[in-house]
Amino acid sequence: MRVEAKWWKKTEDGKVECYLCPVSCKLKDGGVGSCGVRANIGGKLYTFTYGSLISAAIDPVEKKPLFHFLPGHRTLTIATPGCNLHCKGCQNWEISQVPKGEVFKNRFYDETFVPPELIVEKALEHGCESISYSYSDPTIFAEYMLDVAKKAKEAGLKNIMVTAGFINPEPLEEIDKYMDAYSIDLKFFDDKAYREYSKGRLQPVLETIKYVFSKGKWVELTTLIVPKYLTEEQIKKIAEWIGNELAPWVPWHLSRFFPHYKATDLPPTPVEELIKAYNIGKEVGLEYVFVGNLPGNNYESTYCPKCGNTVIGRTGYFITDVNLKEGKCNKCGYEIKGVWEKNPAPSGV
Template sequence: MSQTAWLSKRLDSGKILCQACAHVCKLDEGEYGICGVRRVIDGELKLLVYGLAAAVNIDPVEKKPMFHFLPKSRVFSVGTVGCNLSCQFCQNFDISQYPKEHANRIVGREFPPQKIVEAALENGCESIAYTYNEPIVFFEYTYDTAKLAHEKGIKNIYVTSGYETKKAIDLLEPYIDGMNIDIKAFREEFYQEICGARLKPVLEAVKYAHEKGIWIEITTLLIPGKNDSDEEIRDIAKFIASLDTSIPWHLSAFHPTYKMLDIPRTPESTLLRAYKIGQEEGLKYLYIGNVDNGDYESTYCPSCKHRVIDRSGNIGQFVTNELDENGKCPYCGYSLEGVWH
């Protein structure tokens, strides 16, 4: 299936400008965007994966990871093929990089917005997550689905690398309730050499989405020898704290995958070191991921330090939430930041 990728415009030069992501590709007839799923056909930019899902699952919302967003609830997760980044450590490279590695071939099963919303309702999901690959590359598909979902009382989550344009965020803002955004590193060389992207647009997107009132959680995958120095970890922590100390930061362990099979797993000591640095910079909510350690996956009240959301087992497997429907701590009355209902 394909549909006009309407987040675009024709330039005086005759090229078509894609306005979805920070690459802002300028394309001639027949050319594909960097993502591999947006192409100019007959003078119009087309989204080649509209209504074509490559991955669909029902998950605990904690797996996104979203820890301050409807805890213990189910989320309907959907993604397509294609991505505007080319991260050498991608865990979902089989779908995200599929068009680039298969001569622009598009795959997926028909799953239009109406069917996604119906399936979410039928399965008792309180939200829909656009995830697995980068959702901004299938913007129009996510937009139509999210708008319809909101009409049915379902919330929406973007799990993203943070390469959205301000124009895209403006359009998404009425319908996207939460975003988990990757800050993959804090060095330009890392983004250019390992991800095929730039750092600055990511930081701008995080800041802008937060200003728009979308609930933000940040994830950083710590890769040994690549982005795990004390200095770089502290720079990320300082950036998050400069926006809002209540933004949760998920520090995740790397495991060898895709084009980084020669890099070892992240030792737990690195994650604990990063956790401590985050605390030193004043961040209220820090989490360690991809390791089984409930003490560092649980939520503590910033005021009285009681454990108010207990998480153990595989993420989302065992969750006990003591907060009331407004996120209030039962021990001291502090209102924890998040989306609780």
């Protein structure tokens, strides 16, 4: 459904400027933003995806991935089309990459509308404890996410934003008031790699991560190990940045790349490169490093940093074992940082 966008202003030359994200599109009348779903109509900026639900599913929270945020609970995950990044290997490109002008001719955008209250109603009906905004990047459906999140809060549900973090400070500050946890992609630690692979930039992502962490929200980071674009040097810099700028206990997920979309020329990540990245993270002192998208590996579980005890055993997205007592290792008593109960604030923040 088309509604007036929230974060825009008029420019001196008669265009409109969107300041939702760092792309900062300046659009003449009829112009469509880089995201494909925001356009200047008669001198106002409109989003065409308010409530235009294109995907909805009930997932284990581990799929986000969030491993230390109310483990094992069910989260209703929703998405609308569009994205403000254009990753070459996007696995959801069919819904994230909207061709310019598509919103003007596809009836889906005018005729599809799911009201925020219905999302909350369905989450409660199916026993979910949270709503996740994911699949495409929720930055691009920020107005809708914000309205759903407000109603979710009122109903006692948690809100989870799964994002690449490419968003401007002002909208982030407003959205963050209603968020409880974030799963954020830190794709590279090199601006050139960000621009070439995703048409994004590094610094805004780092600022997003630091801001939400400083606000005491639970944060877990994911890095897709993309051959050619992500170097060993970058991997080490990411690990060091997490430990120095955030905390050694912030969970870091390393995910195996498979060729998709416009990156079919790249090979899947060699398994040895994933293990090397894992070891780099542990060597610089990160407490919780995980390897994903590699079925049956030994790095999916949470181990106590002090004694090595398996405090949360996992196979894929499913929990097999829990050895925590009041947020501590039941063997040695070491505090395992995370959100283990529904109401208390994140431990260690």
